[in-house]
Amino acid sequence: MKLLEERIQKDGTVKEGNILKVDSFLNHQMDVELFDLMGQEFKRLFADAPINKILTIEASGIGIACVAARSFHVPVVFAKKTQTLNIDGQVLSSKVDSFTHKKTYDIIVSKKFLTQQDHVLIIDDFLANGCAVLGLMDLIRAAGAVLEGVGIAVEKGFQTGGQKLRDMGIHLESLAIVDSMDAATGRITFREQPHQS
Ligand code: G4P
Numbered sequence: 016m017k018l019l020e021e022r023i024q025k026d027g028t029v030k031e032g033n034i035l036k037v038d039s040f041l042n043h044q045m046d047v048e049l050f051d052l053m054g055q056e057f058k059r060l061f062a063d064a065p066i067n068k069i070l071t072i073e074a075s076g077i078g079i080a081c082v083a084a085r086s087f088h089v090p091v092v093f094a095k096k097t098q099t100l101n102i103d104g105q106v107l108s109s110k111v112d113s114f115t116h117k118k119t120y121d122i123i124v125s126k127k128f129l130t131q132q133d134h135v136l137i138i139d140d141f142l143a144n145g146c147a148v149l150g151l152m153d154l155i156r157a158a159g160a161v162l163e164g165v166g167i168a169v170e171k172g173f174q175t176g177g178q179k180l181r182d183m184g185i186h187l188e189s190l191a192i193v194d195s196m197d198a199a200t201g202r203i204t205f206r207e208q209p210h211q212s
Contacts, residue, residue, distance in 0.1 A: 016056050016190040016212055019168065020205045022049060029196045029203060033171070034115070041168060042075035042140050047082060053190055054083035056212055057138070057166040060188040064163040066136045068092060070129070070155065072111075072122060072147050076139040079168055083138055092129060094122040094151060109153035114144045114174075124154050131159035142167040142189060145176025169193060172206050 028036045040046040066087055071080035072094045080091045096111075098121070106123040113120065129135070137151050148165055155162050162185065170177045170189030180187045192206035 016053065018049070018052060018212075019191045022046075023169070023191055023193075023205075024203060027203065029198045029201055031198050033173070033196065035169065035171070035193060035196060035203070037169065041079075045078050047078075050079055050082035051085070053079065053168060054086040056190060057083050057136075057188065058086035060211070061136060061164050061166065061186070064136070064186070065134050066163050068129070068133045068135050068160075069138055070094065070124070070135050070151055071138050072096070072151060075141075079140055080138040083166070087136070092124060094124050094154060096120050097123050107154045107157045109150040109157070111150040112146045114146065122150050122154065124158075126158070129154060129158040129160055133158065133160035134163050135160050136163050137165045138167070139165075140168045142170040142176045142180075142187075143174045145179045148176065148180065164188065166190075 022040060023037060026039050030036055040049060067089050069080050069084050069089055069091045071077055073096055077093050084091045106125055107129060108121055108123045111120055111122055135155050137148055139147060152162060164186035165180060167189040170192045172192040172194045194204045194206045196203045
């Protein structure tokens, strides 16, 4: 999505350790009008899928997912990061290894809100090694729901997540794929995606 790439070029900054900071418009301060256009683009890209629910993970995925949901006219469920154990069997849970934060955490969703009736689109802000998305896919599998696709705002194309998901045959759409970034020069390059606006 050219508009998102241009915004990343304009307002994104590259930090040591291959971290792209986009907190002025994506995951701290949020440009909701941009989110609206991103949501419309997700809707166009997943137009053929019978999606009835969007699944994301707290915290930064929630804003993007909620605005996208207005284009899909479906509810959003977010997985909670928690220390609480699944004591009463009322939740689905999985583990996520965060590469960026160098820790493992549990994610949970109530069984009430993810069931075998659901056809799910996963939405998140970043795709790096794919651990968060794989954890969400675990929850979908445990619920007996159907994964219709994964929509990501920014994929770091030089990390392994995108390739993993595409190799699994998952319909993955990343609105911007960063192929390289350089903290010294601030230069960011993007992968061409002719089917996107
Ligand atoms: P993965 O799920 O794809 O394997 O990613 P990873 O563990 O590496 O990412 C952990 C967290 O860091 C995620 O947020 C992810 O969105 C974020 N992240 C990864 N790379 C970047 C980056 O280059 N820039 C920024 N700004 N964030 C990045 P999270 O732990 O879910 O935290 P939250 O911010 O959603 O609360």
